[in-house]
Amino acid sequence: MPDWLATLLISLLKAVLVVLGLLTTFAYMTLIERRLLGRMQLRPGPNRVGPMGLLQPAADAIKSIFKEDLTVTLADKLVYTLAPIVAIGMALTAFGGLPAGPAGSLFGENPWVYNLDTGILALLALTSMGVYGIFLGGWASGSKYPILGGLRSSAQMISYELGMGLSLLGLLMIVGTTSFHGIVGWQAQNGPMILFQSLGFVLFLISSFAETNRTPFDLPEAEQEIVAGYLTEYSAIKWALFQMAEYVNMITASAVMATLFFGGWKGPQFLNGLIPGISDWPLIWLIVKIAFFLFLFIWVRATLPRLRYDQLMRFGWKLVLPLALANTVMTAAFLAFRGSGGLWFLGVLSLAGVLALLVLSDRVRVLWNQSSIRPEGDIVRAGGD
Amino acid sequence: MRGGADAERRPTIEYANFVIMLLVALGIGIVAVLASALLGPKKASRTKLMAYESGNDPERGGVGTGQRFPVHFYLVAMLFIIFDIETAFFYPLAVAYQKLIPFAFFEAVTFVLLLLVGYVYILKKKVLEWA
Numbered sequence: 001m002p003d004w005l006a007t008l009l010i011s012l013l014k015a016v017l018v019v020l021g022l023l024t025t026f027a028y029m030t031l032i033e034r035r036l037l038g039r040m041q042l043r044p045g046p047n048r049v050g051p052m053g054l055l056q057p058a059a060d061a062i063k064s065i066f067k068e069d070l071t072v073t074l075a076d077k078l079v080y081t082l083a084p085i086v087a088i089g090m091a092l093t094a095f096g097g098l099p100a101g102p103a104g105s106l107f108g109e110n111p112w113v114y115n116l117d118t119g120i121l122a123l124l125a126l127t128s129m130g131v132y133g134i135f136l137g138g139w140a141s142g143s144k145y146p147i148l149g150g151l152r153s154s155a156q157m158i159s160y161e162l163g164m165g166l167s168l169l170g171l172l173m174i175v176g177t178t179s180f181h182g183i184v185g186w187q188a189q190n191g192p193m194i195l196f197q198s199l200g201f202v203l204f205l206i207s208s209f210a211e212t213n214r215t216p217f218d219l220p221e222a223e224q225e226i227v228a229g230y231l232t233e234y235s236a237i238k239w240a241l242f243q244m245a246e247y248v249n250m251i252t253a254s255a256v257m258a259t260l261f262f263g264g265w266k267g268p269q270f271l272n273g274l275i276p277g278i279s280d281w282p283l284i285w286l287i288v289k290i291a292f293f294l295f296l297f298i299w300v301r302a303t304l305p306r307l308r309y310d311q312l313m314r315f316g317w318k319l320v321l322p323l324a325l326a327n328t329v330m331t332a333a334f335l336a337f338r339g340s341g342g343l344w345f346l347g348v349l350s351l352a353g354v355l356a357l358l359v360l361s362d363r364v365r366v367l368w369n370q371s372s373i374r375p376e377g378d379i380v381r382a383g384g385d
Numbered sequence: 386m387r388g389g390a391d392a393e394r395r396p397t398i399e400y401a402n403f404v405i406m407l408l409v410a411l412g413i414g415i416v417a418v419l420a421s422a423l424l425g426p427k428k429a430s431r432t433k434l435m436a437y438e439s440g441n442d443p444e445r446g447g448v449g450t451g452q453r454f455p456v457h458f459y460l461v462a463m464l465f466i467i468f469d470i471e472t473a474f475f476y477p478l479a480v481a482y483q484k485l486i487p488f489a490f491f492e493a494v495t496f497v498l499l500l501l502v503g504y505v506y507i508l509k510k511k512v513l514e515w516a
Contacts, residue, residue, distance in 0.1 A: 004398075007398060008401060008402075008405065011401070011402040011405050011406075012405050012409070015402075015405050015406045015409040015410075016409055018406070019409055019410055019413050023413070064421070065417075065420055065421050065424055065425070066424055066425055066426075067421070067425055068425045068426045068427065068428065068429075069418075069421050069422055069425045070429065070433065070434065071434070072434055072435070072436050073431075073434045073435065073436075074436050081418060084414065084418070085411060085414035085415055085418060086411075086414075088410065088411075088413065088414040088417075089407065089410040089411035089413075089414055090410075091410075092406075092409075092410035092413065093403075093406050093407045093410045096402075096403070096406040097403075113402055113403075113405070113406045114399050114400070114402035114403040114405075114406055115399050115402075116399055116400070116403065117396065121476065122403070141436070142436065143436035143437060143438070144436075144438070145437065147454070148454075151454055151458050154458075154462075155457075155458050155461045155462070158461070158462065158465040158469075159461060159465065161465070161469070162465060162468050162469060162472065165469070165472040165476075166472055166475070169472075169475055169476070169479045172476065172479035172480055172482075173479045173482040173483070176480055176481070176482070176483050176484075177480060178476070178480060232437050233436065233437065236421045236425055237417045237418060237420070237421035238418065238421070240417075241414055241417060241418070309515060310514075310515030313461070313513065313515050314513065314515070317464075317513045318508075318513060321468070321504075322504075325497055325501075328475070328479075328493075328497070329493070329494060329497055332482065332489075332490050332493050332494070333490065335482060335483060335486060335490075336486040336487040336489070336490035337487065337490075
């Protein structure tokens with residue numbers, strides 16, 4: 001067997017493993033989410049199928065495969081079938097580029113599927129492609145609610161993609177590379193990026209909530225408002241594929257946040273003093289960090305109400321976008337004219353930025369804007385709050 | 386700032402790996418759709434295949450029947466293209482920034498200011514107001 005063929009076969013094996021791993025994680029994420037939501041609402045959640053409900057995901061999967069696969073008469077058949085495949089394909093691919101350990105730590109192989117120098121750009125491109133899956137799905141259903149959901153979704157996702165792209169610029173200026181390995185390496189030497197880019201992190205976190213269509217930004221599938229949005233006409237496995245894509249995007253977003261801002265697969269360095277080498281334990285640290293962010297996603301879902309559409313757009317365009325630009329300029333100014341202060345000064349500036357974000361957000365601003373009664377002319381056809 | 390692993394790496398192989406990952410991911414989707422199409426029951430009826438409209442006959446539904454939606458969505462998409470190109474221009478500058486300072490700083494600020502003019506214009510035009 002020639003050398004290159006062996007390399008490609010190993011990559012194929014790793015790709016299949018990553019995909020199967022992600023699908024299993026997705027299945028159990030649905031269970032964990034339901035259990036946790038149950039805990040937060042003082043009820044047990046699914047606990048009948050198997051011990052502690054552990055077989056519930058398998059039951060759900062088998063059910064969705066054996067359900068009837070309907071295509072509405074008015075639908076565009078080809079696009080209708082392709083849309084969920086595009087959504088899941090882009091979601092799964094995005095995960096493969098994230099490093100899960102140092103080179104050669106996976107039984108002598110590299111613990112990632114592909115390692116592009118333009119890692120972040122490839123990731124942003126793939127998330128943009130995910131918009132196509134949802135919008136085309138909504139459009140091809142040929143029905144009203146899916147179109148509404150698809151339009152809302154595309155507008156929301158592209159708006160917050162700007163915030164996502166711009167909030168990373170400060171980080172890139174500091175590190176000087178777009179490869180995930182370079183960023184993890186930099187953080188191993190200088191401490192986690194969250195210390196110096198907390199504003200960038202908060203903006204990225206908000207944007208990734210919007211990108212993955214999770215509450216409080218889950219307007220595309222707002223059940224109480226537009227049935228199930230782009231999912232209304234989907235049944236059986238195609239519906240499950242869209243759900244899968246959403247959860248896989250969530251896992252990817254968590255892993256990206258862990259990699260870019262929390263040191264990736266490297267654990268906290270001071271623990272090395274207690275147990276030598278603990279911060280290099282393969283995979284463990286990454287999984288812990290991903291689990292933390294996934295918990296955060298669920299926690300927020302159980303806590304916050306959904307935003308209205310105009311609030312969502314206002315927040316994205318008038319707060320996230322300018323603050324991301326401000327963060328960029330601030331970091332640029334600091335790097336160009338750093339005086340005696342080290343990077344910690346940038347951390348303080350960033351924290352000030354987070355405070356500004358809090359103070360400027362709608363929830364806080366009303367505290368001193370007392371005019372809660374709107375003038376008559378402002379009450380437009382959208383109805384009340 | 387390259388690690389030891391990156392030094393011995395061949396870039397073309399990485400792109401091949403990317404394509405493999407993409408194909409496997411799309412393949413999973415195709416297999417799932419096929420499996421469901423083969424295994425599920427097929428007892429469609431006219432009523433069952435109707436679009437959802439709270440039990441009424443859907444009126445004027447369907448792809449390409451000229452459903453109209455607000456122009457706001459179009460405006461947001463255009464603004465996205467403009468600002469996304471800005472981001473695309475900013476990325477190389479950000480990556481090479483530390484080698485180009487302090488000159489790059491003024492360049493970046495000028496660029497941001499030019500875009501802010503456009504941003505203030507769309508704010509004043511109330512493009513971002515959603516009634």
